[in-house]
Amino acid sequence: MLTRRRFVQSILAFAILPKQLLQAKGFLSPNAFQVPPLELGRRSGKDVYFDLDIQSGVSQILPNVSTKTWGINQPFLGVTLRANKGDSIHVNVTNNLHKTTTLHWHGIKLPAKADGGPHQPIKPAQKWLSEFDIIQPAASLWYHSHQMHKTGEQVYQGLAGMFIIDDDISKNLSLPSDYGVDDFPVIIQDKNFNKDGSFEYLADVRDKLMGQKGETILVNGIISPVMKATKSLIRLRLLNGSNARIFHLNFDDKRMFHIIASDGGLLENPVMAHSITLAPAERAEILVDVSDGKMPILRHKMHMQKSANRMSGMMMMESMQGKKQEFDIFQIDASRATPSHHKVPSSLTIHAPLPVKSVSNQRRFKLQMQMGPQLMLGAMMGSQDLLKINGQSMDINRIDEVVKAGSVELWEIENTSMMPHPFHIHNVQFKIVTRQGEIKGHELGFKDVVLVRPHEIVQVIMKFPEFSDAKTPYMYHCHILEHEDRGMMGQFVVV
């Protein structure tokens, strides 16, 4: 199986991406960078109405063969939704697929009924109305399918898009914010293809355990594109939209950039960095100065010093399997960039201090993945309860935790396994209180996903919004979608 796939891939790679184009020098590829269409909705005062159509389509991703894809208001991936803090959102979703699906607003604080998780399925040809007020600050959020046991497959097919929130603070900072001109969504995904052009999903049984990883990188649905920058300072809203791959992003010329936002919005101050690690579902906004007119390539590459002590069991296994671990993501061609009238602000916003004194409850979540023969056997049989949190696999009829509306809680996430798990909590933005090692870069900001490394314990603190609903749960789960689909998920209600 593996041999055949590798063989097909090497032919594809050879046919489409001649080696000299893939190498760091010169142009990365002939593909132009594209941004998903911007959708501002129909506005009437503070009410904003979006009509979303979940559809299947055909996309030209590879040069000589087309790919069956899924998308929202377009054939592949979702349009970018953009609204303001304080708006009342009304999304009318129509499912035009032949499969049941959902649309979940990842990172948005909202009533459980509007969340779009496994409890709000939309059957084929049916509609779902999701309504919520935006009560949180400017941020780069996203939306994606959350269908029970099918999230991995459906997101892989293309059911994912960005949701951008603006507010007065973000608008007054004079940050680059001209969509598609100096402000870009960058949805990074890794895919495998079958010979007929269709996406190849879970062909390798190991991917059912470790998560689906692909060997072709797409940015906004395009293979390794080139962005022709017209401005000398550009804002990238990075989203790791892959099912399972953790990206270690940096530029080939080692240039520094400024991290200005995390999952939940602006950091207090920009942080200079030359690399950033994004696990599945994590976002970060960065400002890149390209006034030197060069052509830097954003790539996924582990740093030498880091790889020595941080290399996970998973990465070791991958390298033993001979799988590729370094990829070019996309290239910025700044040769025609004109001076930007924006500059990197010295400070961005102010966060309230951590409400450590008001913590009213503490919980512990153990992420469990027993290694060994049963695991492999279970994976082969397609078992959906291989992975556990606190000894239990996800059961849609069981409520695991009850949280008080408006309360502050401290959650400890303990990874008892050999591989890293990005842990996500619905309906909140938390802050990391302690973890192994320093908390820095985007991890200083508000988060809705945190990467918990093997045998690490991470503490996060959050205040739950006032919405309460004893009957409709929210989810917490590993955001490696194959882990979520195989049981590493639990449910909480807020009352």
Ligand code: C2O
């Ligand atoms: Cu990004 Cu529960 O989801």
Ligand code: CU
């Ligand atoms: Cu979510």
Ligand code: CU
């Ligand atoms: Cu996981």
